[in-house]
Amino acid sequence: EAQVTQNPRYLITVTGKKLTVTCSQNMNHEYMSWYRQDPGLGLRQIYYSMNVEVTDKGDVPEGYKVSRKEKRNFPLILESPSPNQTSLYFCASGPALTEAFFGQGTRLTVV
Amino acid sequence: DQQVKQNSPSLSVQEGRISILNCDYTNSMFDYFLWYKKYPAEGPTFLISISSIKDKNEDGRFTVFLNKSAKHLSLHIVPSQPGDSAVYFCAASGSGTYKYIFGTGTRLKVLA
Numbered sequence: 001e002a003q004v005t006q007n008p009r010y011l012i013t014v015t016g017k018k019l020t021v022t023c024s025q026n027m028n029h030e031y032m033s034w035y036r037q038d039p040g041l042g043l044r045q046i047y048y049s050m051n052v053e054v055t056d057k058g059d060v061p062e063g064y065k066v067s068r069k070e071k072r073n074f075p076l077i078l079e080s081p082s083p084n085q086t087s088l089y090f091c092a093s094g095p096a097l098t099e100a101f102f103g104q105g106t107r108l109t110v111v
Numbered sequence: 112d113q114q115v116k117q118n119s120p121s122l123s124v125q126e127g128r129i130s131i132l133n134c135d136y137t138n139s140m141f142d143y144f145l146w147y148k149k150y151p152a153e154g155p156t157f158l159i160s161i162s163s164i165k166d167k168n169e170d171g172r173f174t175v176f177l178n179k180s181a182k183h184l185s186l187h188i189v190p191s192q193p194g195d196s197a198v199y200f201c202a203a204s205g206s207g208t209y210k211y212i213f214g215t216g217t218r219l220k221v222l223a
Contacts, residue, residue: 004154031209033209033211035213040215041215042117042200042213042214042215042216043155043200043202043213043216044213045210045211045212045213048209048210050209056209056210058210058211059210059212090154090155092154099145099157099160100157100211101157102147102154102155102156103154104152104153104154105152105153105154
């Protein structure tokens with residue numbers, strides 16, 4: 001079954017404690033991306049990757065890092081989380097510049 | 112500054128009637144537009160897309176219209192069904208980029 005898998009689905013953490021949200025896709029897609037969804041702001045792109053070792057900033061990259069060492073995985077790293085990074089995060093993947101498949105989401109709370 | 116705007120936060124429509132969801136954009140470099148549907152506790156799912164070389168694209172009950180001069184696109188759902196009740200997001204990207212800008216979403220409620 002084609003899918004984008006994010007882990008964990010829910011996470012509560014404390015300010016400053018490094019965390020990683022994993023994202024894996026089984027469709028051999030080149031394009032992967034991370035978004036955050038906040039009330040009244042819709043979905044905002046954090047980072048995206050066009051292929052292995054090729055990443056670029058989206059609209060709201062501050063406070064986040066990503067890596068793309070292999071095609072199927074695209075982890076999102078928060079080196080020093082802050083409360084304003086409390087959000088619902090989605091990973092997406094797609095075949096080149098077309099519609100993307102989204103994961104189920106990760107609800108992150110930073111206290 | 113919001114480059115992609117969905118000015119109606121919510122919309123209610125009777126089952127069987129047409130639902131029209133609107134989206135405006137400000138960046139004339141956008142040339143590819145998408146609509147996504149999102150149910151609670153799920154990730155968005157792709158519905159339909161349109162490139163700027165077209166002004167209409169149809170897929171079953173869903174049709175997207177693009178008016179480039181007005182920088183406006185709309186999604187028509189005919190006939191609307193209760194299962195269409197969800198939040199709808201429009202998104203736009205510029206040529207050759209993987210950078211997508213999303214609107215804030217419109218919550219559609221289809222009344223049985």
